[in-house]
Amino acid sequence: MGILRKHRTALAGAVLIMALFAAAAVFSGCNEQQALGTFTYAEASDPSSLDPALVDDTVGGNIVRYLFDGLVRYDPQTSEVQPAVASSWDVNSDATEFTFHLRSGIKFSDGTSVTANDFVYSWTRALSPAMESSTASAIFQPVKGASALAAGETDMLSGVQAVDDQTLKVTLEYPMADFVSLLGHPVASPVSKKAVEDTTVKFAELPTGNGAFRVKEWTHDNQVVLEKNPDYYGTTASVDQVVTKIIPEPSTAVAELKAGNVDAVRTIPPAQIEGLRSDSSIKYYQGAADAVRLLGFNTTMAPLDNAMVRQAFAYAIDTDVLANKVLMGTGTPADGYVPTQVPGHQDDATPYSYDQEKARGLLTEAGYPGGSGLPPITLTYPGVGPAADMAQAIQSQLKQVGINVEISGLDEGVFFEQMGGGMLPLFIVSWQADAPNLDGYLFPLFDSENIGATDVFMYKNTEVDDLLGRARSTTDLGERTNLYNESERAVLKDVPAFPMVFGQENMVYAPRVTKFMVSPLGDIVLDEVTVSSK
DSSP states (O other): OTTOOEEOTTOSSEEOOOOOOOOOOOOSSOOOOOOOSEEEEEESSOOSOSOTTTOOSHHHHHHHTTTOOOSEEEOTTTOOEEESSEEEEEEOTTSOEEEEEEOSSOBOTTSOBOOHHHHHHHHHHHHSGGGOOSSHHHHHTTBTTHHHHHTTSOSOOTTEEEEETTEEEEEBSSOOTTHHHHTTSGGGSOOOHHHHTOTTSOTTTSOOOOSSEEEEEEETTTEEEEEEOTTOSSOOOSSSEEEEEEOSOHHHHHHHHHTTSOSEESOOOGGGHHHHHTOTTSEEEEEEEEEEEEEEEOTTSTTTTSHHHHHHHHHHOOHHHIIIIISTTSEEEOSSSSOTTSTTOOTTOOOOOOOHHHHHHHHHHTTOGGGTTOOOEEEEEESSTTHHHHHHHHHHHHHTTTOOEEEEEEOHHHHHHHHHTTOOSEEEEEEOOSSSSHHHHHHHHHOGGGBTTTBTTOOOOHHHHHHHHHHHHOOOHHHHHHHHHHHHHHHHHHOSEEEEEEEEEEEEEOTTEEEOOBOTTSOBOTTTOEEOOO
């Protein structure tokens, strides 16, 4: 998932983002499972941090989600919101006030109790400018006072109040019925003030959490060792220990798997995919990921300010070729902006299918018969992952209907700066939302209030703005889903961005791993993994 990048609201640049999931726990007491041994998996790089306010990479994210539990978690198979530290919550009629009722008896791994005040402290800390958190502003943006705190205008988060030890009240600046679904993100987890302020230990490396595991050891650029948290309030993990081995070269990691030195590899070389799929000595995992790769249009730049031209692009691109040949089956053709496993996904939302004749007809209708008079357009992509191969394939497909594009790869940082600044006419970008909900794939990208931030297409449609606004403030789930689905269809008619491919996770693991789960957003579900003896 390291190829995915996202331009963030309230941030100057773009950062790697991963919405991070945890497995469902059973809360009828500890409900012990028989634990067995150690599970070891290979990652290509060291975590950025183990502090939930600072982690902004997939490696650290996968670990942190099992060191900390927030108010809610996401089901590792359906992505649905489930209670965690909060056993329940109440929402007022206009979705601006949320009251969370916390479970009693939950403790940090240092033995101190988790209370509502810990959430007030943790959210305030994460939003503080001194923390320089890359995720806090985006997750807490709806909370009253969050923007002022992040801007350094105050040191208090006015919208969050500990009514008592077990009750947390959150007031929003504006209605947002799906607010709870944001709170499964690690940045919303509670941290221990006592542990943070302990100067003898660096919290970002050896944090004190309340999750299924605790950190035993982190040797930089070598390994992170987790051990089962004996005081965890939910269902205990199925293994006693998890070791994350840092092996930068994916081919080396695969060799270590075959040698029996690691149990799983998260990043595998694309060139080895076919061989690994047919290798009977290992097990191959492939599953849908909650990410979409888009062909983005700057809708303010001619000739891409013409919807018919954009529609011609959409009909001219064969997404099946992109998914199955260019990406070698590591993606699936997208049928809309919202990935398949996101709750509320609508099948076949897109009206576009590969049809060169329709593409040519639209060009003619737009005043460019056979592409005549259409100037060359530069297609830009970030210089990482398979984007270059996709750009070449798109260039070839568009040429067949008379559209000439020149392709250009940019350094990742430069790419996001220019895309966010509205300087690129045509570009390839991937999006993965902060939370597994419809809002995260539609509002940031296509509501006009986000132009200059996450609406990198400079797209404005008052009908879409109205639909999204109504969806956000509607507390009825069925009605809310219908409004989001309608807004998605409305955007697709304008096609400011063409959804090309949904992501796929591809991993390999050892036969001794008897249960291997991966969440839709790419986390190995560490507390569900089981292994047999070697």
